[in-house]
Amino acid sequence: MTCEEALRRLYDVIDKEADEIDVKEVQEHLAHCENCMARYEFEAMFKTFIRDKALSTPKSDQLKNRILTRIEDAERSRGRFFKRPFRYQAVIVAAAAALVLCIVAAFSVAGYYRQRAFIQPFEDSHMAGLQTYQTQSTPVRAGNPCAPEVLTFIEGYLPAGVQDSIPGYAMIGSCLDVIQDVKFAHLSYVAGESMVSLFVGSPDGVNLPDFERVEVGGQECYRYVCKNCQLMYWMIGNTLIVAVSEDKSLPLPEIMPAVSAI
Amino acid sequence: MSKKETFEAEALIHADSLHRTALRMTKNENDADDLVQETLMKAYRFWDKFEEGSNCRAWLFKIMTNIFINNYRAKSRAPQVVDLQDVDDDFLFGQLSALGPSENPEQHFFAKVFDDDVKMAIEELPEDFRLVVVLSFLEGFSYQEIANIAGLQIGTVKSRLHRGRKLLQKALWDYAVKNGFIKEAAK
Numbered sequence: 418m419t420c421e422e423a424l425r426r427l428y429d430v431i432d433k434e435a436d437e438i439d440v441k442e443v444q445e446h447l448a449h450c451e452n453c454m455a456r457y458e459f460e461a462m463f464k465t466f467i468r469d470k471a472l473s474t475p476k477s478d479q480l481k482n483r484i485l486t487r488i489e490d491a492e493r494s495r496g497r498f499f500k501r502p503f504r505y506q507a508v509i510v511a512a513a514a515a516l517v518l519c520i521v522a523a524f525s526v527a528g529y530y531r532q533r534a535f536i537q538p539f540e541d542s543h544m545a546g547l548q549t550y551q552t553q554s555t556p557v558r559a560g561n562p563c564a565p566e567v568l569t570f571i572e573g574y575l576p577a578g579v580q581d582s583i584p585g586y587a588m589i590g591s592c593l594d595v596i597q598d599v600k601f602a603h604l605s606y607v608a609g610e611s612m613v614s615l616f617v618g619s620p621d622g623v624n625l626p627d628f629e630r631v632e633v634g635g636q637e638c639y640r641y642v643c644k645n646c647q648l649m650y651w652m653i654g655n656t657l658i659v660a661v662s663e664d665k666s667l668p669l670p671e672i673m674p675a676v677s678a679i
Numbered sequence: 680m681s682k683k684e685t686f687e688a689e690a691l692i693h694a695d696s697l698h699r700t701a702l703r704m705t706k707n708e709n710d711a712d713d714l715v716q717e718t719l720m721k722a723y724r725f726w727d728k729f730e731e732g733s734n735c736r737a738w739l740f741k742i743m744t745n746i747f748i749n750n751y752r753a754k755s756r757a758p759q760v761v762d763l764q765d766v767d768d769d770f771l772f773g774q775l776s777a778l779g780p781s782e783n784p785e786q787h788f789f790a791k792v793f794d795d796d797v798k799m800a801i802e803e804l805p806e807d808f809r810l811v812v813v814l815s816f817l818e819g820f821s822y823q824e825i826a827n828i829a830g831l832q833i834g835t836v837k838s839r840l841h842r843g844r845k846l847l848q849k850a851l852w853d854y855a856v857k858n859g860f861i862k863e864a865a866k
């Protein structure tokens with residue numbers, strides 16, 4: 418074996434990746450060649466040196482305990498319902514059934530489900546956006562301009578324009594959503610600690626429920642407050658705008674100027 | 680043994696080693712903690728997917744590397760340009776040998792460099808090189824294991840490791856010269 422061949426196998430041998438025959442041949446060469454031997458020794462020493470210096474002192478008891486606690490928490494919350502004694506489960510199931518019966522009796526079934534069917538997808542989309550926002554590791558900058566494809570959708574397809582911010586509200590993001598098989602522009606605004614989602618799209622094919630009618634600055638709109646959110650919708654020409662917020666005390670009509678006819 | 684006990688015995692014992700790599704990759708204690716916790720919680724959720732008898736440590740590192748690549752690595756990733764044309768394979772060895780054999784320059788050099796300087800030199804490596812250097816040098820994974828963990832071809836692992844080694848040697852040499860531990864030999 419020549420020096421060149423020995424050095425070509427240098428890192429494979431140091432990293433213990435060379436096959437047995439190569440290792441043997443290299444060893445034979447090193448026994449006779451001081452230069453290569455010195456280089457091999459140096460590279461081996463360098464690897465050990467880096468490893469020794471970079472091995473930090475373990476600190477993981479704390480870390481391990483934290484993970485164990487999280488695992489226990491996760492297990493506990495998952496098993497909570499099913500680990501109760503059987504009669505409690507029966508009581509819970511019976512109570513839930515009774516509650517459902519009460520609701521069914523109290524509401525006109527068709528009306529209630531039509532309202533829920535309308536609210537749910539907007540609420541879900543808003544809540545998903547809210548959760549993403551709240552769990553972002555890097556803070557989202559308020560005052561983002563509307564995404565170009567969203568703006569093109571709104572301006573090209575529907576006769577409406579968009580404000581990136583209005584007093585008290587700043588846009589943090591926008592996207593295109595499909596809700597009830599209809600494409601909507603989804604605009605997210607922050608107002609203090611709260612968030613508002615505006616959905617702008619065509620009302621064709623959307624089943625509009627009869628909510629409480631309110632008039633805001635001559636504009637007719639419909640408002641509904643449910644367990645999780647408040648929702649308001651209005652029309653500009655043939656454009657449907659739906660506003661949703663998890664904050665039920667937010668004066669929702671304030672957001673109306675964010676989308677205006679052009 | 681319960682799921683939790685098996686997990687504790689087989690996976691949680693690698694927390695130290697995961698944390699060490701996490702620290703070199705994220706470069707800060709808080710992110711490293713979060714990354715390790717996220718990794719182990721995910722591993723626990725998918726514990727039934729782990730094939731018993733296979734390499735648990737490599738499996739955990741694969742999970743961690745994926746989370747790191749997706750969530751932690753520098754947001755704007757300009758292509759990493761690393762010019763190593765002027766650095767010879769035996770750069771550091773050559774420099775040290777040129778100092779003369781009398782005072783055993785390697786020993787002298789290795790004795791002078793501090794832990795923190797080595798850690799800093801590792802952290803300053805471009806991310807792609809840093810990952811393979813850490814997995815090989817610190818964690819002792821084989822080329823094949825690193826290829827699986829990082830989703831790379833084995834040839835890519837070898838070339839990145841080779842270049843990472845050179846960069847590390849060059850950085851430590853520059854550091855030693857800058858701090859006056861060693862007088863640069865005339866070329």
Ligand SMILES: [Zn+2]
Binds near residue numbers: 420453454
């Ligand atoms: Zn030789």
Ligand SMILES: [Zn+2]
Binds near residue numbers: 542546592593594603
């Ligand atoms: Zn959306």
